[in-house]
Amino acid sequence: MSEHTQAVGWTREEMASRLAHDIPNGSFVNLGIGIPELVAKFVPEGRTLIYHTENGLLGMGPTPAQGEGDPELINAGKRQVSANPGAAYFHHADSFSMIRGGHIDLCVLGAMQVACNGDLANWSTGKPGAIPAVGGAMDLVAGVKSVFVITQHCTKNGDPKLVERCTFPLTGLGVISRVYTDLAVIDITDDGFQLVELSPGVEFDYVQERTGAALLPQQSD
Amino acid sequence: MINKQVSSAGDAVKDVFDGAVVMVGGFGEAGSPIELIHALIDQGAKDLTVVSNNTGSGEVGLAALLKAKRVSKVICSFPRTANSTVFPDLYNSGKIELELVPQGTLAERIRAGGAGIPAFYTPAAVGTPLAEGKETRSFDGQDYLMEHGLKGDFALIKGRVGDTHGNIIYNKTARNFGPIMAMAAKTSIVQVNEVVEPGGIDPEVVVTPGIFVNRVVEIASPVYESELVAAGVSYP
Numbered sequence: 536m537s538e539h540t541q542a543v544g545w546t547r548e549e550m551a552s553r554l555a556h557d558i559p560n561g562s563f564v565n566l567g568i569g570i571p572e573l574v575a576k577f578v579p580e581g582r583t584l585i586y587h588t589e590n591g592l593l594g595m596g597p598t599p600a601q602g603e604g605d606p607e608l609i610n611a612g613k614r615q616v617s618a619n620p621g622a623a624y625f626h627h628a629d630s631f632s633m634i635r636g637g638h639i640d641l642c643v644l645g646a647m648q649v650a651c652n653g654d655l656a657n658w659s660t661g662k663p664g665a666i667p668a669v670g671g672a673m674d675l676v677a678g679v680k681s682v683f684v685i686t687q688h689c690t691k692n693g694d695p696k697l698v699e700r701c702t703f704p705l706t707g708l709g710v711i712s713r714v715y716t717d718l719a720v721i722d723i724t725d726d727g728f729q730l731v732e733l734s735p736g737v738e739f740d741y742v743q744e745r746t747g748a749a750l751l752p753q754q755s756d
Numbered sequence: 757m758i759n760k761q762v763s764s765a766g767d768a769v770k771d772v773f774d775g776a777v778v779m780v781g782g783f784g785e786a787g788s789p790i791e792l793i794h795a796l797i798d799q800g801a802k803d804l805t806v807v808s809n810n811t812g813s814g815e816v817g818l819a820a821l822l823k824a825k826r827v828s829k830v831i832c833s834f835p836r837t838a839n840s841t842v843f844p845d846l847y848n849s850g851k852i853e854l855e856l857v858p859q860g861t862l863a864e865r866i867r868a869g870g871a872g873i874p875a876f877y878t879p880a881a882v883g884t885p886l887a888e889g890k891e892t893r894s895f896d897g898q899d900y901l902m903e904h905g906l907k908g909d910f911a912l913i914k915g916r917v918g919d920t921h922g923n924i925i926y927n928k929t930a931r932n933f934g935p936i937m938a939m940a941a942k943t944s945i946v947q948v949n950e951v952v953e954p955g956g957i958d959p960e961v962v963v964t965p966g967i968f969v970n971r972v973v974e975i976a977s978p979v980y981e982s983e984l985v986a987a988g989v990s991y992p
Contacts, residue, residue, distance in 0.1 A: 558952030
């Protein structure tokens, strides 16, 4: 069994680190809940990013030390955070004006499915009995200048998350520009999925077999 | 002399009527006006439409209002939260109506409602199931949805300090929906840790001007939802 369960590709931390290296100094960034939150831990030294959380804080800092938090200083995942020097609080309409008005440079989100035309599904499986909950995802993808997805390449069942067309309910149309998975970094282009980089030891065919649409090979410079 | 201070949470919510649209501030427990919500449970108004980002957790605050069967409809962006069972049970048994709204659209609908703007266009949710039945219009080659402003009969809000004219400042990310709900409701009720005399808040730092606030009630040491849930409290 061991040869089947052997880890292939990047870990979650390595995925987050790979993405973090692509964010320019001084960017205003909104990180979604889950793997996207890890990105903040891997920002290269010498770069300062300003984190926006849609519940009303620009200049979000790390988790406070035990006993030093405030239940009313939280992030969008409702976990306690801190406010960095230079931070600002604001109400929800202002917060989403920052998002919708194109003032936030980058948003990093998780995904259930990403299609080769940039469509994203990440809020509902559409199954009966599931409680529908959307939060700010639809506003973020519609308004932020660049939206990256960070996700495992396949579901736990081995189904591709990068697909020809999303089958789950959509979050937004043509909104994703780049995807970071455990296997590769892939751009969404007018021609579909375009390989940017393979994780170490992973072959092109291995990624193509696990991708639900055509993958264009890496372009040489 | 203007004095918007009322003596108790019970007095503050005494005229909430059956069928009212009640906007409830808060994002999770940050800014959730627990004492005002509990007073509303005691008061007994029913068939309410609640506008709020979440639906509460455990069996206190907003979740307790739902559990007491006082709410027939919620207008909400994220009705699922950790420790949230009341809403899922009501929803799955068909006992409550849900209007699911993207969070930024919810905020802008409330802001518009308070600003005298009946409708607006937003790019959020275009092409998704939440666009069904809504007018779509193209501006400069991009599609937008028409969304309507949202008004309330009452707003229940939590601030940190208020003066007797109704000027309010908030605590950190507890500000969230408070300022816009205060604008959008006919009767806006704010609980604050401390009520001060006019002049007690620097006009430069007032967040919600008193014109948007009808009643202020002092709740010196408000409880937090997470503490009540951790202690196993169920209200009433």
